[in-house]
Structure formats: C-alpha cells, structure tokens
Amino acid sequence: MNEVLVFNRVSFSYEEDKLILQDCSxxxxxxxxxxxxxxxxCGKSTIFRLLTGLEKQYRGAIQLMEKVGYMPQRDLLFPWRTVAENASLALECTGVKPKKAKENALRYLELFGLADYCNKYPKNLSGGMRQRVSFVRTFLTGAPVLLLDEPFSALDAITKIKMQEWLYTQCVNWKKTILFITHDVEEALFLSDRIMVMTERGTGxxxxxxxxxxxxxxxxxLQRTEVLRLKYEILQMLYQRVAL
Ligand SMILES: Nc1ncnc2c1ncn2[C@@H]1O[C@H](COP(=O)(O)OP(=O)(O)O)[C@@H](O)[C@H]1O
Ligand SMILES: [Mg+2]
Known part of the structure; x- marks a missing residue:
C-alpha cells in the first residue's frame, strides 16, 4: 500500500560466479x-543501477510506481557549462528548449540558494556547491522519487553537516520520496525515517x-539515548565481521 518502489527477491551479479545481491527485498x-x-x-550503487535500468540482467522483480531522478556518486557536472546550463540539462533532456529550460533552472537555483552562482563554472565552486547544483539538476527532472548516491561523502565535516541540514529542509518543503545511499551512520540517523543496513559479506x-x-x-x-543505542547497534552490525 502506498509503495512507490519495490525490490522483490532480486539477485544480480556482474560476473558469473560473484553474486552482488541475492534475494534482496x-x-x-x-x-x-x-x-x-x-x-x-557491498552493492549499494548497484541497487541504483538496477532501479534506473542501467543493469538489466537480474532475477526477481523490480517495480517503480513513479518516475525516479538519479544523482550519481560523482557529480558529473560538465566543466564547459555554467551552473545554470548544467542545471537546465535535466529539462533539455526531456525536450524543453534550451532558453526555456534555462529560465526554469534559474528559478529553482534561486529557490535553492544558488542565485549568485548561476553564471559560474563548476571549477570555480566548492565541493558543497557542486553537490547542490547536482541536486538541483536531479530535482529538475520533476521526478517524485529521488535516488541520491553518497551525495556528501567527499565533503569536509562542517560542509557535510550544513548540506545535510540544507537537504533536510528541501525534503520537508518539497515532499519528495528519497532513497539515499551513505556509509555515515550519523548522517543516516539525522535524515531518515528508516535505515536499511547492508553488511560486508552480505548480499542484500x-x-x-x-x-x-x-x-x-x-x-x-542525535544525542537521545534511544538514538545513540540505535547508532551503536547499526555500527556493530556493519563492522562486526571486520577483523581489526
Ligand atoms: N561494472 C562492473 N563490473 C564488475 N564488477 C562491478 C561493476 N560495478 C561494480 N562492481 C563490483 O560490484 C561490487 C558492488 O559495487 P557497488 O554497488 O558499486 O558498491 P558500493 O556502492 O556499495 O560501494 C563491488 O565489488 C564492485 O567492485
Ligand atoms: Mg557506491
């Protein structure tokens, strides 16, 4: 009921003898x-590759009830396009004329606090700003479901916290459905309603x-007792089998 995305007993491998996912639901x-x-x-990005149809040779069933927008692990901004031109790319890809796409992108860049950066090139932006532009580009696809693959993992600690707060506000405002990949337990706790854990040697x-x-x-x-308890439970589950 109300599900927008279903993975039902999905098994997948890139190479014949090495399962990445096994009966993953x-x-x-x-x-x-x-x-x-x-x-x-462990196969996190692989789940997104399957959801977006980049990999097709799987067993099991994948259902998407809504359109998904995908923000890949690397920001992949085009260095020869300005911020506005990079952001408008999502619209151009759906057939919107470049001029109209840019106007629309500018509106959203402003809403997302990037108005001053519209005419800059990616090389002149900080890591956090690049991630914001990349997010706006994904957002502009208009998809109600967004797949975000470790968007903040390359950022320094302070920028990361600011970006988490920024993303949190955007999500509350825009009521998007988000599937978010991370390897940072605190980040997952701060942002999520629900956390799904994959382990070192698991296959799902x-x-x-x-x-x-x-x-x-x-x-x-995050300092509440029940949250701290959950944090340690997740950490233990993640790393229990790693020999130090
Ligand atoms: N195109 C590919 N061909 C073969 N193996 C791959 C390919 N992409 C990823 N893998 C392997 O699949 C496993 C899972 O990769 P990935 O889903 O990217 O992991 P994660 O996102 O959790 O770091 C890794 O062992 C990786 O080396
Ligand atoms: Mg990955």
Missing part, C-alpha cells in the same frame, strides 16, 4: 526518506531500522 513508501547504509563495495539488506525520531528533528536529537 525492500520497499519504499510515498514520502519516505530511506537510507541504505553499508561498507564500500541485512536489517531495517525505524529511526525513533519525529519528522521535525534537530541535530541535538
């Missing part, structure tokens, strides 16, 4: 913010946790 409901957390190489979602916080939350809420 999960669902995402309309309006939810769900994170997938797991160590590098090992466990799901509901974040015991209301939608309107503050960073201090």
């Amino acid at each position: 999960f669902t995402v409901k309309k309006g939810e913010f769900v994170s997938i957390i797991g160590p590098s190489g 979602i090992a466990h799901e946790f509901i974040v015991p916080l209301p939608r309107q939350r503050m960073r201090e809420d």
Whole structure:
C-alpha cells in the first residue's frame, strides 16, 4: 500500500560466479526518506543501477510506481557549462528548449540558494556547491522519487553537516520520496525515517531500522539515548565481521 518502489527477491551479479545481491527485498513508501547504509563495495550503487535500468540482467522483480531522478556518486557536472546550463540539462533532456529550460533552472537555483552562482563554472565552486547544483539538476527532472548516491561523502565535516541540514529542509518543503545511499551512520540517523543496513559479506539488506525520531528533528536529537543505542547497534552490525 502506498509503495512507490519495490525490490522483490532480486539477485544480480556482474560476473558469473560473484553474486552482488541475492534475494534482496525492500520497499519504499510515498514520502519516505530511506537510507541504505553499508561498507564500500557491498552493492549499494548497484541497487541504483538496477532501479534506473542501467543493469538489466537480474532475477526477481523490480517495480517503480513513479518516475525516479538519479544523482550519481560523482557529480558529473560538465566543466564547459555554467551552473545554470548544467542545471537546465535535466529539462533539455526531456525536450524543453534550451532558453526555456534555462529560465526554469534559474528559478529553482534561486529557490535553492544558488542565485549568485548561476553564471559560474563548476571549477570555480566548492565541493558543497557542486553537490547542490547536482541536486538541483536531479530535482529538475520533476521526478517524485529521488535516488541520491553518497551525495556528501567527499565533503569536509562542517560542509557535510550544513548540506545535510540544507537537504533536510528541501525534503520537508518539497515532499519528495528519497532513497539515499551513505556509509555515515550519523548522517543516516539525522535524515531518515528508516535505515536499511547492508553488511560486508552480505548480499542484500541485512536489517531495517525505524529511526525513533519525529519528522521535525534537530541535530541535538542525535544525542537521545534511544538514538545513540540505535547508532551503536547499526555500527556493530556493519563492522562486526571486520577483523581489526
Ligand atoms: N561494472 C562492473 N563490473 C564488475 N564488477 C562491478 C561493476 N560495478 C561494480 N562492481 C563490483 O560490484 C561490487 C558492488 O559495487 P557497488 O554497488 O558499486 O558498491 P558500493 O556502492 O556499495 O560501494 C563491488 O565489488 C564492485 O567492485
Ligand atoms: Mg557506491
């Protein structure tokens, strides 16, 4: 009920003898913010490649009830296009004329606090700003479901916190459904309604946790006892089999 995305017993491998996902199942409901957390190489980005149709040779069933917008792990901004021209690309790809696309992009760049950067080139932006532009480009696809692949993992700690707060506000305002990949437990706790954990040697979602916080939350809420307890439970699950 109300599901916008369903993975039902999906198995997938790039090479014949190495399963990346085995009978992997999960669902995402309309309006939810769900994170997938797991160590590098466990198959997180592969889930997005399957959802966006980049990989097609899988077993099981994948259902998408709404259009999805995909923000890949690397920002992939074109260096020869300005911020506005990069952002408008999503619209141009759907057949909107470049001039109209740019006007529309400018409106949204302004709404997302990027008005002063419209005519700059990617090389003149900080990492956080590049990620914002990349997010606006994904947002402009108009898709109600956004797939965000580790958007903040390359940022320094302070910028990362600012960007999480920025994203959180945007999500509350725009009521998007978000599937968010990260390997940062605090980030997942701060942003999500639900966290799905993938482990080092697993081949799918090992466990799901509901974040015991209301939608309107503050960073201090991460210090609540029940949240700290959940943080350690997730950390333990993630790293229990890693030999130090
Ligand atoms: N195109 C590919 N061909 C072969 N193996 C791949 C390919 N892409 C990813 N892999 C392998 O699949 C595994 C999962 O990759 P990925 O989904 O990118 O992991 P994550 O996003 O969790 O870091 C890794 O072991 C990776 O080396
Ligand atoms: Mg990845």
